[in-house]
Amino acid sequence: MKNSFARIAALTKRGLKEILRDPISLIFMLALPLVMEITFYLIFHEMTSQFDMKYLAPGIVVFSQAFLTLFTGLLIALDRSTSFLTRLYVTGTKSYHFIFGYTFSVLPICFVQAVLFFAVGAVIDPSIISVALIPAILLSVVTSLLFIGFGILFGSVCNEKSIGGVSSIIITGQSVLSAMWFPTEGMSGTIMTIMNVLPFKNATNLIQNMIIGVSDAFKDVVLPLIIVLAYTIAVFTAAILIFGKKMKDN
Protein backbone atom coordinates (compact mmCIF):
# COMPACT_ATOMS: atom_id res chain seq x y z
CA MET A 1 0.00 0.00 0.00
CA LYS A 2 2.83 2.38 0.94
CA ASN A 3 4.48 1.55 -2.35
CA SER A 4 1.22 2.31 -4.19
CA PHE A 5 0.96 5.75 -2.56
CA ALA A 6 4.58 6.48 -3.50
CA ARG A 7 3.95 5.47 -7.11
CA ILE A 8 0.75 7.53 -7.35
CA ALA A 9 2.51 10.53 -5.77
CA ALA A 10 5.42 10.22 -8.21
CA LEU A 11 3.07 9.93 -11.20
CA THR A 12 0.99 12.88 -9.95
CA LYS A 13 3.99 15.20 -9.61
CA ARG A 14 5.35 14.15 -12.94
CA GLY A 15 2.00 14.60 -14.74
CA LEU A 16 1.51 18.06 -13.29
CA LYS A 17 4.99 19.15 -14.34
CA GLU A 18 4.50 17.76 -17.85
CA ILE A 19 1.27 19.71 -18.34
CA LEU A 20 2.41 22.96 -16.72
CA ARG A 21 5.63 23.01 -18.75
CA ASP A 22 3.70 22.92 -22.00
CA PRO A 23 3.00 26.60 -22.71
CA ILE A 24 0.16 25.71 -25.09
CA SER A 25 -1.73 24.01 -22.27
CA LEU A 26 -1.41 27.11 -20.08
CA ILE A 27 -2.68 29.30 -22.90
CA PHE A 28 -5.77 27.16 -23.46
CA MET A 29 -6.54 26.26 -19.86
CA LEU A 30 -5.90 29.65 -18.28
CA ALA A 31 -5.11 32.53 -20.66
CA LEU A 32 -7.80 31.96 -23.30
CA PRO A 33 -10.72 31.55 -20.85
CA LEU A 34 -9.44 34.56 -18.92
CA VAL A 35 -9.43 36.72 -22.05
CA MET A 36 -12.92 35.41 -22.90
CA GLU A 37 -14.19 36.21 -19.41
CA ILE A 38 -12.99 39.81 -19.54
CA THR A 39 -13.85 40.42 -23.19
CA PHE A 40 -17.33 38.93 -23.13
CA TYR A 41 -18.17 40.78 -19.95
CA LEU A 42 -17.03 44.11 -21.35
CA ILE A 43 -18.80 43.63 -24.68
CA PHE A 44 -22.04 41.96 -23.69
CA HIS A 45 -22.95 42.49 -20.05
CA GLU A 46 -24.88 45.68 -20.73
CA MET A 47 -26.77 44.05 -23.62
CA THR A 48 -27.94 40.93 -21.81
CA SER A 49 -28.03 39.74 -18.23
CA GLN A 50 -26.68 36.39 -19.45
CA PHE A 51 -23.20 37.92 -19.36
CA ASP A 52 -23.49 39.27 -15.85
CA MET A 53 -20.49 38.08 -13.90
CA LYS A 54 -22.65 35.86 -11.66
CA TYR A 55 -23.43 33.78 -14.77
CA LEU A 56 -20.26 34.37 -16.78
CA ALA A 57 -17.60 33.51 -14.15
CA PRO A 58 -19.08 30.08 -13.24
CA GLY A 59 -19.67 29.41 -16.94
CA ILE A 60 -16.06 30.21 -17.77
CA VAL A 61 -14.85 27.99 -14.92
CA VAL A 62 -16.67 24.96 -16.36
CA PHE A 63 -15.85 25.90 -19.97
CA SER A 64 -12.12 26.05 -19.13
CA GLN A 65 -12.39 22.55 -17.66
CA ALA A 66 -13.27 21.18 -21.09
CA PHE A 67 -9.64 21.83 -22.06
CA LEU A 68 -8.59 19.41 -19.31
CA THR A 69 -9.95 16.68 -21.59
CA LEU A 70 -7.56 17.72 -24.35
CA PHE A 71 -4.43 18.02 -22.22
CA THR A 72 -5.06 14.95 -20.06
CA GLY A 73 -5.73 12.98 -23.24
CA LEU A 74 -2.64 14.37 -24.93
CA LEU A 75 -0.43 13.42 -21.98
CA ILE A 76 -1.72 9.85 -22.02
CA ALA A 77 -1.58 9.52 -25.81
CA LEU A 78 2.05 10.68 -25.80
CA ASP A 79 2.91 8.38 -22.91
CA ARG A 80 1.47 5.50 -24.89
CA SER A 81 3.19 6.35 -28.17
CA THR A 82 6.61 6.73 -26.53
CA SER A 83 6.21 3.42 -24.63
CA PHE A 84 6.51 5.36 -21.38
CA LEU A 85 3.48 3.53 -19.97
CA THR A 86 4.72 0.13 -21.12
CA ARG A 87 8.06 0.72 -19.48
CA LEU A 88 6.53 1.64 -16.15
CA TYR A 89 4.10 -1.28 -16.40
CA VAL A 90 7.04 -3.69 -16.69
CA THR A 91 8.39 -2.40 -13.40
CA GLY A 92 5.20 -3.05 -11.47
CA THR A 93 3.13 0.09 -11.99
CA LYS A 94 -0.53 -0.90 -12.17
CA SER A 95 -3.38 0.60 -14.19
CA TYR A 96 -4.94 2.16 -11.11
CA HIS A 97 -1.65 3.88 -10.22
CA PHE A 98 -1.75 5.56 -13.63
CA ILE A 99 -5.45 6.48 -13.41
CA PHE A 100 -5.01 8.08 -9.97
CA GLY A 101 -1.76 9.72 -11.06
CA TYR A 102 -3.28 11.32 -14.15
CA THR A 103 -6.40 12.43 -12.24
CA PHE A 104 -4.58 13.94 -9.27
CA SER A 105 -2.07 15.70 -11.50
CA VAL A 106 -4.87 17.68 -13.19
CA LEU A 107 -6.94 18.50 -10.09
CA PRO A 108 -4.65 21.32 -8.88
CA ILE A 109 -5.00 22.95 -12.30
CA CYS A 110 -8.79 22.93 -12.13
CA PHE A 111 -8.61 24.40 -8.63
CA VAL A 112 -6.40 27.22 -9.95
CA GLN A 113 -8.82 27.74 -12.85
CA ALA A 114 -11.77 28.14 -10.47
CA VAL A 115 -9.93 30.47 -8.09
CA LEU A 116 -8.50 32.57 -10.92
CA PHE A 117 -11.73 33.05 -12.88
CA PHE A 118 -13.79 33.77 -9.76
CA ALA A 119 -11.10 36.16 -8.48
CA VAL A 120 -10.96 38.08 -11.74
CA GLY A 121 -14.75 38.05 -11.88
CA ALA A 122 -14.85 39.46 -8.33
CA VAL A 123 -12.44 42.23 -9.25
CA ILE A 124 -14.61 43.20 -12.22
CA ASP A 125 -17.90 42.78 -10.37
CA PRO A 126 -17.50 42.59 -6.57
CA SER A 127 -21.17 41.69 -6.17
CA ILE A 128 -20.31 38.02 -6.75
CA ILE A 129 -18.18 37.94 -3.61
CA SER A 130 -19.87 35.80 -0.98
CA VAL A 131 -19.32 32.62 1.01
CA ALA A 132 -21.07 30.83 -1.86
CA LEU A 133 -17.75 31.03 -3.73
CA ILE A 134 -16.38 28.29 -1.46
CA PRO A 135 -18.95 25.60 -2.38
CA ALA A 136 -18.79 26.81 -5.99
CA ILE A 137 -15.03 26.22 -6.10
CA LEU A 138 -15.35 22.85 -4.33
CA LEU A 139 -18.12 21.70 -6.67
CA SER A 140 -16.12 22.83 -9.67
CA VAL A 141 -13.48 20.29 -8.62
CA VAL A 142 -16.24 17.67 -8.82
CA THR A 143 -17.35 18.79 -12.30
CA SER A 144 -13.72 18.75 -13.47
CA LEU A 145 -13.61 14.98 -12.87
CA LEU A 146 -16.05 14.57 -15.77
CA PHE A 147 -13.63 16.23 -18.17
CA ILE A 148 -10.59 14.47 -16.72
CA GLY A 149 -12.44 11.17 -17.20
CA PHE A 150 -13.09 12.03 -20.85
CA GLY A 151 -9.38 12.86 -21.18
CA ILE A 152 -8.29 9.49 -19.79
CA LEU A 153 -10.81 7.72 -22.02
CA PHE A 154 -9.78 9.53 -25.20
CA GLY A 155 -6.07 9.33 -24.36
CA SER A 156 -6.44 5.56 -24.03
CA VAL A 157 -7.83 5.12 -27.53
CA CYS A 158 -6.46 8.03 -29.57
CA ASN A 159 -2.96 8.86 -30.68
CA GLU A 160 -1.36 12.26 -30.22
CA LYS A 161 -2.52 13.37 -33.67
CA SER A 162 -6.18 12.46 -33.30
CA ILE A 163 -6.64 13.49 -29.68
CA GLY A 164 -7.12 17.17 -30.60
CA GLY A 165 -9.99 16.42 -32.95
CA VAL A 166 -11.71 14.00 -30.62
CA SER A 167 -11.35 16.29 -27.60
CA SER A 168 -12.85 19.15 -29.58
CA ILE A 169 -16.16 17.23 -29.41
CA ILE A 170 -16.20 17.81 -25.65
CA ILE A 171 -14.97 21.41 -25.91
CA THR A 172 -17.63 22.15 -28.53
CA GLY A 173 -20.22 20.26 -26.50
CA GLN A 174 -19.44 22.30 -23.42
CA SER A 175 -19.46 25.50 -25.45
CA VAL A 176 -22.68 24.91 -27.40
CA LEU A 177 -24.74 22.68 -25.12
CA SER A 178 -24.02 24.47 -21.85
CA ALA A 179 -26.34 27.33 -22.84
CA MET A 180 -23.89 29.82 -21.39
CA TRP A 181 -23.25 31.82 -24.57
CA PHE A 182 -26.82 32.30 -25.76
CA PRO A 183 -30.34 32.50 -24.31
CA THR A 184 -32.33 29.28 -24.30
CA GLU A 185 -35.74 30.93 -24.49
CA GLY A 186 -37.47 29.98 -27.72
CA MET A 187 -35.31 26.91 -28.33
CA SER A 188 -37.12 23.74 -29.37
CA GLY A 189 -38.18 21.24 -26.73
CA THR A 190 -36.00 18.54 -28.26
CA ILE A 191 -32.84 20.64 -28.08
CA MET A 192 -33.65 21.63 -24.51
CA THR A 193 -34.23 17.98 -23.58
CA ILE A 194 -30.86 17.02 -25.07
CA MET A 195 -29.18 19.85 -23.17
CA ASN A 196 -30.89 18.84 -19.94
CA VAL A 197 -29.98 15.18 -20.34
CA LEU A 198 -26.32 15.76 -21.21
CA PRO A 199 -23.88 16.81 -18.48
CA PHE A 200 -22.63 20.09 -19.97
CA LYS A 201 -25.52 22.42 -19.10
CA ASN A 202 -26.00 20.64 -15.78
CA ALA A 203 -22.35 21.19 -14.83
CA THR A 204 -22.60 24.87 -15.73
CA ASN A 205 -25.94 25.36 -13.96
CA LEU A 206 -24.64 23.62 -10.86
CA ILE A 207 -21.82 26.12 -10.40
CA GLN A 208 -23.92 29.10 -11.52
CA ASN A 209 -26.62 28.21 -9.00
CA MET A 210 -24.06 28.33 -6.20
CA ILE A 211 -23.34 31.96 -7.07
CA ILE A 212 -26.81 33.23 -7.98
CA GLY A 213 -28.45 31.46 -5.06
CA VAL A 214 -30.35 28.24 -4.52
CA SER A 215 -34.16 28.47 -4.37
CA ASP A 216 -34.97 24.78 -4.87
CA ALA A 217 -32.21 22.55 -3.52
CA PHE A 218 -33.27 19.49 -5.50
CA LYS A 219 -33.76 21.26 -8.85
CA ASP A 220 -30.83 23.64 -8.51
CA VAL A 221 -28.22 21.41 -6.88
CA VAL A 222 -29.14 17.76 -6.35
CA LEU A 223 -30.48 16.96 -9.82
CA PRO A 224 -27.67 18.57 -11.86
CA LEU A 225 -25.13 17.05 -9.45
CA ILE A 226 -26.64 13.57 -9.89
CA ILE A 227 -26.59 13.92 -13.68
CA VAL A 228 -22.97 15.14 -13.72
CA LEU A 229 -21.88 12.42 -11.28
CA ALA A 230 -23.69 9.72 -13.28
CA TYR A 231 -21.82 10.73 -16.42
CA THR A 232 -18.56 11.03 -14.49
CA ILE A 233 -18.92 7.51 -13.08
CA ALA A 234 -19.86 6.09 -16.49
CA VAL A 235 -16.97 7.85 -18.24
CA PHE A 236 -14.45 6.86 -15.56
CA THR A 237 -15.64 3.24 -15.65
CA ALA A 238 -15.18 3.14 -19.42
CA ALA A 239 -11.83 4.92 -19.11
CA ILE A 240 -10.54 2.48 -16.47
CA LEU A 241 -11.63 -0.57 -18.49
CA ILE A 242 -10.25 0.68 -21.79
CA PHE A 243 -7.04 2.02 -20.26
CA GLY A 244 -6.44 -1.34 -18.56
CA LYS A 245 -7.12 -3.21 -21.79
CA LYS A 246 -4.81 -0.94 -23.76
CA MET A 247 -2.06 -1.43 -21.20
CA LYS A 248 -2.32 -5.18 -21.68
CA ASP A 249 -2.52 -4.89 -25.47
CA ASN A 250 0.54 -2.64 -25.61
Added chain:
Amino acid sequence: MYAIKTVALTKKYKDLTAVNALDLTVKDGEFFSLLGVNGAGKTTTVKMLSTLTRPTSGDAFVYDRSIITEPDEVKKLIDISMQETAIARNLTAAENIAFYCELNGLKKDETQKMKEYLYDKFGLNAVADKKAAKLSGGWQRKLSIALALISEPKLLFLDEPTLGLDVIARRELWGLLRALKGKITVVLTTHYMEEAEALSDKIGVMCDGRLLFCGTKEQMYERTGKSDVENAFISIVETYKTKGGL
Protein backbone atom coordinates in the same frame (compact mmCIF):
# COMPACT_ATOMS: atom_id res chain seq x y z
CA MET B 1 22.04 -20.40 -12.38
CA TYR B 2 19.85 -19.50 -15.30
CA ALA B 3 18.59 -15.94 -15.60
CA ILE B 4 16.19 -17.12 -18.29
CA LYS B 5 14.93 -20.57 -19.14
CA THR B 6 12.12 -20.95 -21.64
CA VAL B 7 10.22 -24.18 -22.15
CA ALA B 8 8.43 -24.55 -25.50
CA LEU B 9 7.48 -20.88 -25.23
CA THR B 10 4.89 -20.13 -27.90
CA LYS B 11 2.88 -17.10 -28.91
CA LYS B 12 0.18 -17.24 -31.56
CA TYR B 13 -1.86 -14.38 -32.99
CA LYS B 14 -4.81 -15.99 -34.80
CA ASP B 15 -3.13 -17.83 -37.71
CA LEU B 16 0.33 -16.36 -37.12
CA THR B 17 2.80 -18.12 -34.85
CA ALA B 18 5.04 -15.27 -33.72
CA VAL B 19 7.17 -17.44 -31.43
CA ASN B 20 7.25 -21.18 -31.98
CA ALA B 21 8.17 -23.53 -29.12
CA LEU B 22 11.19 -21.52 -28.05
CA ASP B 23 13.68 -23.36 -25.83
CA LEU B 24 16.34 -20.98 -24.67
CA THR B 25 18.62 -20.52 -21.70
CA VAL B 26 20.58 -17.46 -20.63
CA LYS B 27 22.97 -17.73 -17.72
CA ASP B 28 23.17 -15.26 -14.86
CA GLY B 29 25.45 -12.35 -15.78
CA GLU B 30 25.51 -13.19 -19.48
CA PHE B 31 25.21 -10.56 -22.22
CA PHE B 32 22.83 -12.21 -24.66
CA SER B 33 21.94 -10.78 -28.07
CA LEU B 34 18.85 -11.83 -29.94
CA LEU B 35 19.16 -11.32 -33.68
CA GLY B 36 16.61 -11.73 -36.42
CA VAL B 37 15.08 -10.10 -39.46
CA ASN B 38 11.89 -8.05 -39.04
CA GLY B 39 9.03 -10.26 -37.82
CA ALA B 40 11.40 -12.96 -36.56
CA GLY B 41 9.80 -12.95 -33.12
CA LYS B 42 12.46 -11.07 -31.11
CA THR B 43 10.20 -8.36 -29.75
CA THR B 44 7.40 -10.84 -28.97
CA THR B 45 9.93 -12.96 -27.08
CA VAL B 46 11.09 -9.95 -25.07
CA LYS B 47 7.47 -8.93 -24.42
CA MET B 48 6.68 -12.39 -23.06
CA LEU B 49 9.82 -12.54 -20.93
CA SER B 50 9.10 -9.09 -19.52
CA THR B 51 5.50 -10.14 -18.69
CA LEU B 52 3.96 -7.68 -21.14
CA THR B 53 2.44 -10.46 -23.24
CA ARG B 54 1.09 -13.76 -22.01
CA PRO B 55 2.31 -16.83 -23.92
CA THR B 56 -0.20 -18.98 -25.78
CA SER B 57 1.55 -22.10 -24.46
CA GLY B 58 4.79 -23.09 -22.79
CA ASP B 59 6.41 -21.11 -20.00
CA ALA B 60 9.51 -19.13 -19.18
CA PHE B 61 11.36 -18.74 -15.92
CA VAL B 62 13.25 -15.64 -14.90
CA TYR B 63 15.55 -16.60 -12.04
CA ASP B 64 13.22 -19.57 -11.46
CA ARG B 65 10.10 -17.37 -11.35
CA SER B 66 7.40 -18.26 -13.86
CA ILE B 67 6.28 -15.43 -16.14
CA ILE B 68 2.79 -16.96 -16.10
CA THR B 69 2.17 -17.75 -12.45
CA GLU B 70 4.54 -15.21 -10.81
CA PRO B 71 4.58 -12.14 -13.07
CA ASP B 72 4.75 -9.70 -10.15
CA GLU B 73 7.82 -11.49 -8.79
CA VAL B 74 9.40 -11.41 -12.25
CA LYS B 75 8.76 -7.66 -12.49
CA LYS B 76 10.80 -7.13 -9.33
CA LEU B 77 13.82 -8.69 -11.05
CA ILE B 78 13.72 -6.98 -14.43
CA ASP B 79 13.73 -3.63 -16.16
CA ILE B 80 13.56 -2.60 -19.76
CA SER B 81 14.79 0.12 -22.06
CA MET B 82 12.48 0.25 -25.03
CA GLN B 83 13.12 1.00 -28.68
CA GLU B 84 11.29 4.28 -28.07
CA THR B 85 13.13 6.33 -25.47
CA ALA B 86 10.23 6.18 -22.97
CA ILE B 87 11.28 9.13 -20.83
CA ALA B 88 9.25 11.99 -19.35
CA ARG B 89 9.63 14.64 -22.04
CA ASN B 90 9.09 17.85 -20.12
CA LEU B 91 11.14 16.79 -17.12
CA THR B 92 14.86 17.46 -16.99
CA ALA B 93 17.29 14.57 -16.97
CA ALA B 94 17.77 15.04 -13.21
CA GLU B 95 14.00 15.12 -12.65
CA ASN B 96 13.59 11.96 -14.73
CA ILE B 97 16.07 10.21 -12.45
CA ALA B 98 14.35 11.56 -9.34
CA PHE B 99 10.96 10.47 -10.72
CA TYR B 100 12.14 6.90 -11.32
CA CYS B 101 13.79 6.83 -7.90
CA GLU B 102 10.52 7.90 -6.26
CA LEU B 103 8.63 5.35 -8.31
CA ASN B 104 10.98 2.68 -7.01
CA GLY B 105 10.52 3.80 -3.42
CA LEU B 106 14.01 5.27 -2.92
CA LYS B 107 14.43 7.75 -0.07
CA LYS B 108 15.93 11.21 -0.57
CA ASP B 109 19.47 10.26 0.40
CA GLU B 110 19.26 7.11 -1.72
CA THR B 111 18.00 9.19 -4.65
CA GLN B 112 20.95 11.55 -4.25
CA LYS B 113 23.38 8.63 -4.22
CA MET B 114 21.70 7.12 -7.26
CA LYS B 115 21.94 10.44 -9.10
CA GLU B 116 25.64 10.71 -8.34
CA TYR B 117 26.19 7.12 -9.45
CA LEU B 118 24.35 7.61 -12.74
CA TYR B 119 25.93 11.02 -13.39
CA ASP B 120 29.32 9.41 -12.93
CA LYS B 121 28.54 6.28 -14.92
CA PHE B 122 26.76 7.93 -17.86
CA GLY B 123 28.16 11.47 -17.72
CA LEU B 124 24.64 12.77 -17.28
CA ASN B 125 25.66 15.74 -15.15
CA ALA B 126 26.46 17.51 -18.42
CA VAL B 127 22.76 17.53 -19.32
CA ALA B 128 21.16 17.19 -15.86
CA ASP B 129 19.17 20.42 -16.10
CA LYS B 130 18.09 20.05 -19.71
CA LYS B 131 14.57 18.95 -20.57
CA ALA B 132 14.58 15.38 -21.85
CA ALA B 133 12.75 16.41 -25.02
CA LYS B 134 15.59 18.81 -25.88
CA LEU B 135 18.34 16.21 -25.53
CA SER B 136 20.00 14.64 -28.56
CA GLY B 137 19.05 11.09 -29.51
CA GLY B 138 22.27 9.78 -27.96
CA TRP B 139 21.67 11.49 -24.62
CA GLN B 140 18.05 10.35 -24.58
CA ARG B 141 19.18 6.74 -25.02
CA LYS B 142 21.80 7.11 -22.31
CA LEU B 143 19.18 8.56 -19.99
CA SER B 144 16.73 5.79 -20.88
CA ILE B 145 19.26 3.08 -20.05
CA ALA B 146 20.32 4.91 -16.90
CA LEU B 147 16.69 4.97 -15.75
CA ALA B 148 16.42 1.23 -16.31
CA LEU B 149 19.25 0.69 -13.81
CA ILE B 150 17.54 2.57 -10.96
CA SER B 151 15.48 -0.45 -9.91
CA GLU B 152 18.76 -2.39 -9.75
CA PRO B 153 17.43 -5.17 -11.96
CA LYS B 154 19.07 -8.57 -12.15
CA LEU B 155 17.93 -8.83 -15.76
CA LEU B 156 17.84 -5.90 -18.18
CA PHE B 157 16.11 -5.99 -21.57
CA LEU B 158 17.45 -3.57 -24.17
CA ASP B 159 15.26 -3.36 -27.24
CA GLU B 160 17.20 -1.80 -30.13
CA PRO B 161 19.02 0.63 -27.81
CA THR B 162 21.13 2.24 -30.53
CA LEU B 163 18.49 2.45 -33.26
CA GLY B 164 18.82 5.68 -35.22
CA LEU B 165 21.97 6.86 -33.45
CA ASP B 166 25.03 8.11 -35.32
CA VAL B 167 28.15 5.98 -35.22
CA ILE B 168 29.87 8.04 -32.52
CA ALA B 169 26.84 7.98 -30.20
CA ARG B 170 26.45 4.27 -30.85
CA ARG B 171 30.07 3.54 -29.93
CA GLU B 172 29.71 5.63 -26.77
CA LEU B 173 26.68 3.62 -25.79
CA TRP B 174 28.53 0.38 -26.46
CA GLY B 175 31.09 1.47 -23.90
CA LEU B 176 28.34 1.94 -21.32
CA LEU B 177 26.72 -1.39 -22.15
CA ARG B 178 30.08 -3.16 -22.01
CA ALA B 179 30.50 -1.86 -18.47
CA LEU B 180 27.33 -3.73 -17.48
CA LYS B 181 28.76 -7.07 -18.55
CA GLY B 182 29.05 -9.56 -15.75
CA LYS B 183 27.24 -7.29 -13.29
CA ILE B 184 23.72 -7.93 -14.51
CA THR B 185 22.21 -10.16 -17.15
CA VAL B 186 21.46 -8.27 -20.35
CA VAL B 187 19.21 -9.35 -23.22
CA LEU B 188 19.77 -7.15 -26.25
CA THR B 189 17.72 -7.17 -29.44
CA THR B 190 19.38 -5.44 -32.34
CA HIS B 191 19.57 -5.20 -36.11
CA TYR B 192 23.19 -4.08 -35.92
CA MET B 193 25.32 -7.21 -36.28
CA GLU B 194 28.52 -5.44 -35.30
CA GLU B 195 26.81 -4.47 -32.04
CA ALA B 196 26.08 -8.08 -31.20
CA GLU B 197 29.60 -9.01 -32.22
CA ALA B 198 31.19 -6.37 -30.01
CA LEU B 199 29.11 -6.93 -26.90
CA SER B 200 27.69 -10.43 -26.67
CA ASP B 201 28.74 -13.43 -24.67
CA LYS B 202 26.09 -15.43 -26.46
CA ILE B 203 23.97 -14.86 -29.56
CA GLY B 204 20.57 -16.22 -30.55
CA VAL B 205 19.30 -16.12 -34.12
CA MET B 206 15.56 -16.18 -34.72
CA CYS B 207 13.53 -16.52 -37.90
CA ASP B 208 9.81 -17.18 -38.32
CA GLY B 209 9.44 -17.44 -34.55
CA ARG B 210 12.02 -20.22 -34.27
CA LEU B 211 15.41 -20.17 -32.64
CA LEU B 212 17.78 -21.25 -35.40
CA PHE B 213 21.00 -20.87 -33.46
CA CYS B 214 22.11 -20.19 -29.92
CA GLY B 215 25.74 -20.06 -28.88
CA THR B 216 28.89 -17.99 -28.77
CA LYS B 217 30.03 -16.06 -31.82
CA GLU B 218 32.94 -18.50 -32.18
CA GLN B 219 30.43 -21.37 -32.36
CA MET B 220 28.51 -19.30 -34.92
CA TYR B 221 31.62 -18.92 -37.09
CA GLU B 222 32.44 -22.59 -36.73
CA ARG B 223 28.97 -23.67 -37.77
CA THR B 224 28.79 -21.40 -40.82
CA GLY B 225 32.43 -21.17 -41.87
CA LYS B 226 32.21 -17.37 -41.75
CA SER B 227 34.42 -14.97 -39.87
CA ASP B 228 31.98 -12.29 -38.73
CA VAL B 229 28.53 -12.21 -37.15
CA GLU B 230 26.81 -10.50 -40.09
CA ASN B 231 27.81 -13.13 -42.65
CA ALA B 232 27.27 -15.95 -40.17
CA PHE B 233 23.76 -14.59 -39.44
CA ILE B 234 22.95 -14.35 -43.18
CA SER B 235 24.24 -17.88 -43.72
CA ILE B 236 22.08 -19.31 -40.89
CA VAL B 237 18.93 -17.53 -42.07
CA GLU B 238 19.47 -18.31 -45.76
CA THR B 239 20.16 -21.96 -45.05
CA TYR B 240 16.91 -22.12 -43.07
CA LYS B 241 14.96 -20.40 -45.85
CA THR B 242 16.49 -22.61 -48.55
CA LYS B 243 15.57 -25.74 -46.66
CA GLY B 244 12.09 -24.39 -46.10
CA GLY B 245 12.29 -24.98 -42.35
CA LEU B 246 14.45 -26.50 -39.67
